[in-house]
Amino acid sequence: MVQSRGTILTKLRALKKSETAKALKEFKPTKRLSPSITQKPQAAQTTVLIRRADKEHPELLAPERISDELNSPDVLLWVDIRDPGAAELKMLTQEFDFSPLSLEDALKQRQRPKVDEYPNYYNIVIYAPLDTDVNRELQMTEVDLFVGQNYIVSLHPGHVPALDLARRRWEQAKPALADRVGFLSHIVVDSIIDACFPIVDNIEDRLHQLDATMFRGNRGANPEELLVVKRSVFALRMALYPLREAFNEFPKREHSLFDLETHPYFQDVYDHILRLLDIIDIQQDMVAGATEAHLAFMSNQLNETMKTLTVVGICEAAAAAVFGAWGMNVSGLPLAHVRIGGIDVGFWLVCAVTLALIGLALMWLKRRGMW
Known part of the structure; x- marks a missing residue:
């Protein structure tokens, strides 16, 4: 029996909805901070803030009242969900009718920073830093924003x-x-982007300290510290570089959700991203230069050590040659039985000859710049 095209599409939509519901039911979230850091799962926390047109400040709202206020024309909601689970994602599907594609990205985490446009909302994926301590590797966590x-x-x-x-x-x-x-979208995104500025400032200070350690302290940098700084710069670049293209086009689109008065604010976010990327590019060059300087210093230190060992080896070779020759168990060795005033001085003469040879070797090495 041949089915019509409309019947086939209806069955496909029903199948897709059932698969999405099954995935939400079986989902067990993994809380990832970065590609190499995993956080222990915790209980979900939902915070809902509502700002009414006749109020000066936002107020807390019970999560179960979202559906009552969502269709009100004079309110603005901010639903913040920490450590979302299957129940929270099911609630989002029912209340906001999000696309399964955007929810799937939120479930998997570790997405590329981006701005996706859907018919009724935008999905923004951005990474936020968790601390500004450059003594350990930078930790960043994914934040998924849905703007309606x-x-x-x-x-x-x-x-x-x-x-x-x-x-x-x-x-x-x-x-x-x-x-x-x-x-509100600008405030959230701009706060996340601005949180990167103290980090790049601390990284720059740390790089200057490493340079001072190498060139003023006359010793190499700590490889572990250098590696931590390098990974932190790399993590920042991975988080910010894709946003340059996304927010370059974002203010130029015709947004039905945003007023024209808010467009310059997103241009400000784009300017901050460019500024951070410029700083990060400079810091990448500084890290590369510090790494090369550290390797050059270690190579030079190795050369100095080899010079010292060469000098010691030549002196030992001169002494070994003399003592080896006069230490043979044969008769008739020169100076072996020299007596002065009835005292055997052969041993002391051999020692004097050895010291003279060592002195000549040191003078020769000094003239060649090896000592």
């Missing part, structure tokens, strides 16, 4: 300090802009 007409949803594993800063900025923002989803 009057809401923004943020999903992330663990605690993200940059989101705390974004919340404080939103609470202190002027009411004229604070109730617009474009401005």
